[in-house]
Amino acid sequence: TVNNEINLLASQFVNDILFIPEKFIVISPNKGEGGSINLLSSASASTLFSSKVDIQPWIQKVQDSNYKEVEVTITKQIDTRDWVKFHESKNNTLLPLVIVDRAGTKRPYRYNDSIDMNEKVIYIE
Structure with missing residues (x-):
């Protein structure tokens, strides 16, 4: 999705339910969501495409x-x-x-x- 928080929550949900070991999340360059990158490390996730997209x-x-x-x-x-x-x-x-x-x-x-x-x-x- 274009919503960083939903992407992060969805990856957490899939990990919790299906035990998917690796989480990759799309981070959008949306204004007012600067903390999203910091949340990735706490969720043991990485960004897809290696940049905000x-x-x-x-x-x-x-x-x-x-x-x-x-x-x-x-x-x-x-x-x-x-x-x-x-x-x-x-x-x-x-x-x-x-x-x-x-x-x-x-x-x-x-x-x-x-x-x-x-x-x-x-x-x-």
Whole structure:
């Protein structure tokens, strides 16, 4: 959802009921919700996409089939947040979705992770 608190509560609920070990939450850049990032550590959760994201326009792009899926191979190790910051500095509008390791295993693109050399990032733009 676009509501950070609902996202956090939903992840807690799913964890409590289904015992899902990892929680990944979308954090929107909504005004007046600055404490949401701090709540993540207390909930043992991480942010998807490694940054605050206004998810609604991305949902619309996908529903309208108005996006392009891109896969890039990483040439040197980099933190997920630094990779996002690099693209933001170039005014690239993209949404990183998954990291694919050398064995082909996918993991959610999230904060506090790193991308190793020869791993791939799949994102939409």
